[in-house]
Amino acid sequence: MYTMQVKPGDTYNELKKCITINIVDFxxxxxxxxxxSYHLKEDETGYILTDVLEVHFLEIxxxxxxxxxxxxxxxIVQWMEFLDGKSKGVMEMLAKKNESIKRAYDLxxxxxxxxKARMIYEAREAELRDQLTRIKSAEEKGINIGEDRKAIxxxxxxxxxxxxxxxxxxxxxxxxxxxLELKKKHxx
Numbered sequence: 001m002y003t004m005q006v007k008p009g010d011t012y013n014e015l016k017k018c019i020t021i022n023i024v025d026f027x028x029x030x031x032x033x034x035x036x037s038y039h040l041k042e043d044e045t046g047y048i049l050t051d052v053l054e055v056h057f058l059e060i061x062x063x064x065x066x067x068x069x070x071x072x073x074x075x076i077v078q079w080m081e082f083l084d085g086k087s088k089g090v091m092e093m094l095a096k097k098n099e100s101i102k103r104a105y106d107l108x109x110x111x112x113x114x115x116k117a118r119m120i121y122e123a124r125e126a127e128l129r130d131q132l133t134r135i136k137s138a139e140e141k142g143i144n145i146g147e148d149r150k151a152i153x154x155x156x157x158x159x160x161x162x163x164x165x166x167x168x169x170x171x172x173x174x175x176x177x178x179x180l181e182l183k184k185k186h187x188x
Contacts, residue, residue: 019054023083027061034062035076060084075100155179159186 006014022028029036036057040049058080062068070077075098082094082101095105111118151172158168159182168179 015052017052017054019056021056021058023058023060023080025060025084027059029057029059032062032065032068034059034068034070034080073097152178152182155182156186159183 005016006012036059038055038057039051040053041047042049058076060080060083063070063077063080063084072078078094078098078101082091082104085091091105095102107121111121151174155168155172155174155178158171159179165176165179165183168174169176172179174182
């Protein structure tokens with residue numbers, strides 16, 4: 001999935017940061033902390049190879065470990081308590097403290113009420129994703145049209161200057177047929 005961000009011919013600097021967040025209901029590290037973060041480092045020197053990969057663990061059972069100091073005002077702690085969801089009262093209290101949690105709680109209330117509300121929510125989300133896909137597709141189409149127009153404009157200027165068909169193909173990446181068509185158009 002990570003390498004799917006690049007297309008043939010792209011360089012690796014096109015890759016965007018990949019962050020994995022593991023929210024677990026079991027203890028998976030021996031560390032005395034609820035949130036641990038990992039990066040790619042060389043074992044002996046600690047040299048960071050790259051910052052494009054992070055792996056985080058949020059271990060919910062550690063919320064209740066008396067040996068681990070917890071800041072109740074920390075957004076991470078609040079989210080972990082919300083996700084643990086022991087009671088409606090705790091969730092409501094966290095929603096009052098944290099605006100992001102309030103939005104999540106309100107949404108949870110809506111989609112939890114009944115199957116019809118959940119289906120409406122899912123249909124709305126699907127429509128939003130479809131709209132974003134159509135917008136992105138239209139933007140890409142517009143970019144391609146603009147690039148084609150620019151290439152044609154450059155080709156026409158090169159034809160007027162007497163450049164060879166091969167040079168025009170090389171610089172504009174237009175097809176030989178398109179260049180010959182433009183050349184014929186400008187010779188009339």
